[in-house]
């Protein structure tokens with residue numbers, strides 16, 4: 001239980017047993033056990049809160065019983081001592097009620113906290129995997145769902161059904177007052193349950209459809225907003241607004257139908273409750289006239305009836321919140337199940353061995369047409385591989401498979417004999433540097449971006465920046481390494497961003513460096529730095545894979561892989577490949593002559 005804010009711990013650079021590699025920071029847990037644990041936490045929390053609700057319900061009888069006793073005992077006996085005693089007992093019971101109500105709220109809060117602690121990392125990690133396959137917006141919904149679930153559990157709506165299940169206590173007291181009260185209470189409860197079920201049938205489906213349509217719409221708008229510059233520059237806004245409007249109208253119509261039905265059912269339920277309270281009061285008056293019960297019992301019975309029916313009233317009112325929470329949980333659960341990670345959980349030590357790509361086949365999920373059709377080749381430490389081929393030959397797809405972000409259909413990528421896709425991501429990432437075709441820097445400072453968002457030593461960051469040839473450029477920025485960069489910030493030019501991303505790829509001297517179009521935005525100076533970095537990495541024993549349309553840097557490769565239609569057209573020593581293909585391909589003919597003799601004897 002916590003009343004004060006805690007200070008956040010900073011993440012630190014990670015040797016294998018550092019906090020960044022601790023169990024909590026490693027989200028690759030088995031989805032089934034995460035779901036099981038989350039369910040257990042939820043059920044256990046509800047169990048505790050349910051037991052407390054029982055006591056709270058009993059204590060809610062304080063007011064009607066006090067009224068009954070004052071009316072029947074104190075007024076008749078005129079005894080102030082009895083009144084005082086009853087008052088003391090009632091005040092004690094009310095204080096206890098307040099305490100239990102507060103403790104129940106804390107139980108809900110603890111439950112939300114522990115649920116989120118279990119779900120947060122696995123859900124976000126699952127969202128990342130889904131984003132890799134289906135695009136980033138499919139992933140972000142899970143964050144909203146987690147937040148909605150938390151708000152639901154810590155809000156006021158969750159308690160109503162827990163109180164409703166204790167209605168037998170009130171019914172028992174009503175039967176004790178008079179069997180007619182009991183029967184009236186039972187009929188009233190069954191009527192309200194019937195109305196609640198009817199409300200569920202009328203509201204659930206349409207609310208779900210409306211919420212799904214709304215989420216799709218928010219996703220569409222989100223993806224468009226990230227392209228705001230293009231939209232603004234080419235005046236695409238009116239056309240987009242028209243599309244959104246249609247989708248928005250459809251979603252709000254569905255949500256409105258659900259809302260109107262829900263409100264309508266709530267009004268009916270409420271009226272039914274008040275109506276039944278009046279009937280019970282009238283019935284009580286009749287019983288008093290007949291001498292079958294006392295006026296105190298009449299008043300007490302009416303108040304108890306109100307208490308008995310209130311939770312059912314609230315259940316009908318809050319039903320949409322329950323439907324929403326269940327939908328959120330279902331989406332989180334499905335995402336966890338769908339993206340069940342087959343990857344290893346334990347870190348694997350750094351590899352020093354070769355890279356073997358063995359009969360690698362890849363098809364985009366949901367498609368039968370392979371993008372890569374049986375790629376095989378091998379690299380040794382110190383090799384620089386140039387990958388060339390026409391557009392859509394599968395070069396970038398190959399780079400994604402090399403760094404283990406896409407799953408092979410058959411075959412595989414093996415680093416020192418170990419499957420790159422299955423490798424635990426933290427330790428794999430420590431050995432790999434990746435510069436994707438479209439550079440994406442994260443929100444943070446230049447220092448944080450280069451150090452891969454760790455709290456790294458300045459020496460290592462500067463080392464990577466120097467290797468990428470950006471140290472001086474960073475030094476000229478007003479805040480140097482502390483300059484904030486990231487999505488939507490126009491602090492850096494395209495070439496500068498590419499070079500910072502290169503420094504991030506070089507950070508920690510990876511064993512495998514995969515650079516997809518690394519010179520696309522570079523000027524002559526930038527390209528010279530890139531070449532220096534690639535050679536330095538290879539000289540230190542790294543294997544470098546270079547994908548580039550601008551062939552100038554290919555002269556530094558000692559091996560060449562020529563791809564076409566997802567297949568290997570040629571692979572081998574650079575000079576051999578050029579000789580074999582010199583009559584066939586303009587691409588290859590345009591390759592510049594070999595510039596260096598590689599240490600491992602590759603290039604001649």
Ligand SMILES: Nc1ncnc2c1ncn2[C@@H]1O[C@H](COP(=O)(O)OP(=O)(O)OP(=O)(O)O)[C@@H](O)[C@H]1O
Nearest residue numbers: 133364371389390391392393394395396397398437
């Ligand atoms: N996620 C995806 N969904 C659908 N198709 C895909 C996906 N990823 C790759 N492809 C398809 O795979 C083929 C190869 O794409 P890839 O980006 O690997 O080519 P490339 O050789 O890198 O091309 P370029 O030189 O133009 O960058 C293309 O036909 C592309 O449409």
